Amino acid sequence: MNNLDLDNTHLGPNRYYDRHFDHDAVKILPGEYFATRDDTMIVTVLGSCVSVCLRDAQLKIGGMNHFLLPNDTSCCGDSVGDSGRYGGYAMEVLINELLKLGARRSGLEAKIFGGGNVLRGITAINVGERNSEFVLEYLKTERIPILAADLLENYPRKVYFFPATGKVFVRKIKSMHNSTIMDRESEYSMRIRNSRLVGEVELFGD
Template sequence: MTTQQPEKYFLLSSAIYAERKPTIVQTVLGSCVAVCLFDKVKDFGGINHYMMPVWKGEGLASPKYGNIAIEKLLKRMLNLGAKKENLIAKIFGGASQYGENTNFSIAKNNIQVAKDVLQEHKIPIIASNVGGEKGRRILFNTNTGEVLLKYVVKH
């Protein structure tokens, strides 16, 4: 019996990835936040990468905004067969890379919108690595829910 090697996928900002096939999804986060959802019964997951906290009704309701990105990811997961009661979440990012006083509210609000929307849907956050001043590179295994994280250090 051979095990299928996961595909690799690079997730750009303002994007969502959710498929039933095993995939290692990589993304790089600064003040942006990524929410990883995983169905612990069906063993598959999805991830988003958003730049801004909340869409306020002007312009396009894009996954560039946290509230839209999380809702779209959740809808995609449910369409692929996930059950909301089996979902768990992990959140990453939200760094204030240039010190706590710059891009101050965007990073903090990006983190808060993830917590608020997930709580609204009663999806438990089982792991998070958010805030601080360092960017992050993450690898999310959609087949196992595992996330590998490496801090991005400026040279």
Template sequence: MIEKVDEQVASNFYYDEALNSQAVKLLPGEYYVTDKDMLLVTVLGSCVAACIRDSQNGIGGMNHFMLPENCSDTSVPVNSSARYGTFAMEILINQLLKLGARRSNLEAKVFGGGNVLGGLTVTNVGQRNADFALEFLAIEQIRVVAQDLADIYPRKVYFFPRSNRVLVKKLRTVHSNTVSVREQEYGKRLQQSNVGGDVELFS
């Protein structure tokens, strides 16, 4: 039996004393949306995080996702491999709309896609994740107001949906093994699993 991988709502809450804010940390395969004045935090290697918000009322959210490695296999249909990223993006947008965001007001900031996974320099999963996110947002006509993509470093991203403030720290001096191992484990789960159902975008 093939286990389904559902995008999970992040549940690792804490208080960030340095930034004086309630916060939630997102791991690979997680998302979070909020209408509160709080902080969303994640650490990215080859994964991508889309920070999407309603520019008028500040309702916003973040996801943390990657495409499975087999999306570089030309024998696999594009729509079959891209469904993982599509699902991650659609569930984030739908949850924002359910919370009260208006689709016409949505804007995005996109981060990650670093080439940090050892042995994947040829396929460069990070670049493919970044390209997918930008293409998806363009198709859905969601304006990208900022981006920090590709390169070779892991990133730590702090997103304040209410104010649209984002802080990005490139982890140039930090050993990236933890990030790489976490993302490789996530990638293996994707390879062995089905996407957790189809999601249709609200209009």
């Protein structure tokens, strides 16, 4: 698996035990992804970023990513080419990891979340809307069916994904007591703006 410069896309290493769900869990941050054959819950918190939960329902192999398209296309050349190429890369690294675990590309199903308009003061470009439009178009092009979607609106979300069953719980965060989510996404956005893709992802077939 190839990586982005600055290691912007990598497996989520943050394992913990979630007492509320009585479940082993992995928390992923912006730029991370995680795939598993085990009954491990995957958790993330989304503002303008988007997460795609992908799963082979028959084989019970699933994973989640957490990504953001570059929001300043003036520094990165063509807005469709560069932003789309980054988003495509973020999707392909997750798909590739699932296929390595034995999932079938033809058996993948998706649930998608995020794309909230939570970055105050940004009116010219709705980053969350661009992220949402990208992932909808990507999954349509790749013929991956979307079973559920919770996108846009004006609030962050906390997403809990159970790959073994395909269940997803979403908690909408209506009031923000700190700027942690926005700070993480802003830092992540700066990293991907200042980096470049290295190579391509080679996908396994069915």
